Amino acid sequence: MRILGTCKIAESGVFVNGLARQFEVNEDWKKDLYASLNIEYPKFYKMDALAKMAFLGVELLESSCNFDDYSENEIALIFANRYSSYDTDQRFIESYTEKGSPGPSLFVYTLPNILTGELAIRKKWYGENIFFINEKFDAQFFIDQINFYFRKGSKACLCGWVDSANNQEECFLFLVENSIDEISIEELIKSYKQ
Amino acid sequence: MSDLKETLKEQIIEQLNLEDLTPADIQNEAPLFGEGLGLDSIDALEFIVLLEQNYNIKISDPSEGKEIFQSVDSLAAYIEKHQ
Numbered sequence: 001m002r003i004l005g006t007c008k009i010a011e012s013g014v015f016v017n018g019l020a021r022q023f024e025v026n027e028d029w030k031k032d033l034y035a036s037l038n039i040e041y042p043k044f045y046k047m048d049a050l051a052k053m054a055f056l057g058v059e060l061l062e063s064s065c066n067f068d069d070y071s072e073n074e075i076a077l078i079f080a081n082r083y084s085s086y087d088t089d090q091r092f093i094e095s096y097t098e099k100g101s102p103g104p105s106l107f108v109y110t111l112p113n114i115l116t117g118e119l120a121i122r123k124k125w126y127g128e129n130i131f132f133i134n135e136k137f138d139a140q141f142f143i144d145q146i147n148f149y150f151r152k153g154s155k156a157c158l159c160g161w162v163d164s165a166n167n168q169e170e171c172f173l174f175l176v177e178n179s180i181d182e183i184s185i186e187e188l189i190k191s192y193k194q
Numbered sequence: 195m196s197d198l199k200e201t202l203k204e205q206i207i208e209q210l211n212l213e214d215l216t217p218a219d220i221q222n223e224a225p226l227f228g229e230g231l232g233l234d235s236i237d238a239l240e241f242i243v244l245l246e247q248n249y250n251i252k253i254s255d256p257s258e259g260k261e262i263f264q265s266v267d268s269l270a271a272y273i274e275k276h277q
């Protein structure tokens with residue numbers, strides 16, 4: 001397998017393939033980044049933080065990776081995080097404890113794997129998709145999962161560690177293609193920690 | 195009526211958690227569903243809650259929703275008529 005591209009968004013900045021983009025990750029960074037990308041996709045405004053981050057990460061990754069090389073069911077989506085949908089869960093609880101009624105538009109985001117659904121709808125990717133809850137970013141775990149989906153016939157895997165809790169947001173995406181090359185755990189960890 | 199429309203826009207943003215939008219981003223006559231704001235059937239439920247909580251209006255026939263929730267204009271007209 002080989003890594004075709006990476007995208008990292010964290011407090012330290014926005015990086016595509018390790019190169020910093022001129023962009024400040026402030027409180028409104030998701031809204032500002034969306035505006036800077038000149039995308040017309042009103043559904044973006046409805047998404048929760050996790051889905052927005054994954055959405056923006058894919059748009060950035062697309063500037064260096066050609067997803068069109070794969071048919072609609074050849075890309076597997078493998079995502080993970082630590083805090084699941086914690087932030088949205090809290091907001092959903094507030095909607096019925098403080099605002100009087102449970103909010104349906106919040107409820108739909110009280111599962112983290114909704115973000116894979118949002119990506120599938122946006123990009124028309126109908127391959128395998130899965131979302132794991134792990135204690136921390138685990139490179140070996142991702143490599144094992146990627147190999148599993150390659151064995152099942154996927155040609156590429158879009159992987160992501162997308163997390164949001166306690167005012168900490170983090171988005172790391174990488175696209176991996178099936179090839180005879182091997183990627184090392186160290187290489188993946190280095191990309192994640194950039 | 196224009197005050198009601200502005201209030202409605204603020205309530206839509208609050209109720210639907212569209213915190214990245216401002217009332218100025220919502221046009222009175224623009225469709226709220228489909229293209230427009232990209233809302234869907236889940237959001238229609240939010241509109242039903244919004245009308246009930248803020249205007250004490252209950253929509254007994256859900257099939258009416260399609261027409262009522264078409265735009266801020268149509269929502270405001272419905273509220274004016276039923277209050």
